[in-house]
Amino acid sequence: MSTIHILPEYLANQIAAGEVVQRPESVVKELVENALDAGATSISVVVRNAGKQAVHVIDDGKGMNADDLVMSIVRHATSKIASESDLHAIRTLGFRGEALASIAAVADVEIRSKHRDAHQDETGHLLTSKPGTPPTRTPIAMSPGTQILVRNLFYNVPARRKFLKSDLTEFRHVSETMQRMALSRPDVRFTFYDGDTLVFDVRPSDLYRRCLDILGLEGGSGLLAVDGNESGIAISGFVGLPRHARQSRSGQYLFLNQRPIVSRQLAHAVLTAYEHLLEHGQHPVFVLHVTIDPHRVDVNVHPQKHEVKFDDERSAYLLVQSAVTQALRKAEVIPSFLADVPIASSPLQSLPQQTGFGTTYVNRLTGEITHGGGHNLNVFQGFGSTGAVRSAPSSMTPSMFSAAAAPSAVLQIGLQYVVTSTQEGLVVIDQHAAHERILYEKALQRGNGSKNSEQSLLFSVRVALAPSDVVVLREYAEQLQTLGFRFDVHDGTTVEVHAVPTDVMPGSEEEILGAILDSLRSLGMIPRDRRTEGVAAVYAAKQAIRKGIRLTTDEMQKLVSDLFACTTPHTSPSGVPTYMIIPFDELATRLR
Ligand code: ADP
Ligand code: MG
Secondary structure: OOOOOOOHHHHHHHHHHHHHOOHHHHHHHHHHHHHHHHHOOOEEEEEEHOOOOEEEEEEEOOOOHHHHHHEEEEEEEOOOOHHHHHHOOOOOOOOOOOHHHHHHHHHHHEEEEOOOOOOOOEEEEEEEEEEEEEEEEEEEEEOOOEEEEEEOOOOOHHHHHHHHOOHHHHHHHHHHHHHHHHHHHHHHHHHHOOOEEEEEEEEEHHHHHHHHHHHHHOOOOOOOEEEEEOOOEEEEEEEOOOOOOEEOOEEEEEEEEEEEEHOOOOOHHHHHOOOOOOOOOOOEEEEEEEEEEEEEEEEEOOOOOOEEEEEOHHHHHHHHHHHHHHHHHHHOOHHHHHHHHHHOOEEEEEEOOOOOOOOEEEEEOOOOEEEOOOOOOOHHHHOOOOOOOOOOOOOOOHHHHHHOOOOOOOOOEEEEEEEOOOEEEEEEEEEHHHHHHHHHHHHHHHHHHOOOOEEEEEEEEEEEEEEHHHHHHHHHHHHHHOOOEEEEEEOOOOEEEEEOOOOOOOOOOHHHHHHHHHHHHOOOOOOHHHHHHHHHHHHOOOOOOOOOOOOOOHHHHHHHHHHHOOOOOOOOOOEEEEEEEEEEEHHHOOOO
């Protein structure tokens, strides 16, 4: 006789319930999803004791006939998909046929439903279910739609019940989900009660109105419209002004085909558009709807269905980044020059870690996403920092320097820092990062038409390149010429250089060109609209003075004044701080 046996159904359901139903919030989410899938235009949700005691969801959707009502709580029973091909293009919020079965395995459930279509059923029906016992069904009188009452969640699974947090915490989860659902479908009315207290009642409207209702922002409060469409992906919605940013990600809502989703990548894409506008640790507010052909996304990667996979993560990332940047630029939150800076900033950034996941890196220039920890970061060294951007002291502005009349004394220490002073205190400048910033902005200005940027070589220099480098050279010829390089490609591997940017030292032409091509090759394809910034950033990183180089007083003074003449002096294009200030106050307290 076999010792292995199939679990009784109620036990199997109880185990499966662990994945779908984790807390009262999961019940609310699943029931509201079902109501939306049933085409409801109005949904009421009432929770008691944060949903631990009861969750009641009432909808005016299409309802169920008597047979469907019985089937609804059977595991793997669904009306939403029938074949494998349906699974590859999910158009409903549910499809796994697990939610009601799971809920019924860990709580008492009453479902009242009447089909909208009178031919289906004359009356409504009530299905009553208790875990481990067969459900009963009786006819009742009601209007079309469905009402589901879930009581005593986890009373038969003490271990799970103990795991629930305080009512306050559980209610917070429920109300976050209600907000998310309300933002996902502004065309549907949502009424939400905490016991007898009305939390919100939002009427059908457009997304703008719904955002104001749900996010609690005063009218016309600077939500900026976001709109974009590329490679079959559309994005629309709103982002908040920098001053609306929060200390947590609580104001961030992302929807894919109207399904609330979590995506570190796309959230990061939004954040990059705000770079230099927010302090470190601040999170922008956004409500963004992404629409994409359901064939191109896989929502079946997690039982709770809030994680998704795109066929083309890069395009989505770049679209979100550029649409949000445009919105901020249009509102003149960022001047158009600054808007280009974040794009060229350190391309490889790690996304916030999530337990169970390896580190994920995003190349902000190309939108490339790399999973796993074993990535070779060295190839990006030319670009500097690979971590999150550390912000330079934002209290410090260039004007403080222009205010200071004659330049203060300068001193080089450790062959890598230039030390000077201002009215505020002692300023320590990283010579490499500062020079990188200066060269970068200079290169971009050149792109904007100012001339006088190249120095013709008395004798042109012949440079031998690998065929792969010649390919890169041809690809970026236009941008390199803008920088001040002039060259002819002779045959497959020989390039004759006639002119180089003025900052390039005689004799180092070959070296700098080789280093730039090397960096560009390892970066991968840079999208057309970012090439100017990308090539400028690579050039600046390669050309900037290294540490270990001794500077003359004149060079140091020029470095200081050039740096603080920059539009964004605080960081290098790779996002590392260019300087720090030790205020006199601090010196005074320390040296007392
Ligand atoms: P899924 O949503 O994945 O199909 P569920 O267990 O959530 O699985 O629901 C099972 C089935 O019950 C659904 O496919 C649907 O046919 C029916 N159903 C559930 N809730 C409702 C509702 N509010 N209105 C109409 N039908 C519903
Ligand atoms: Mg469902």
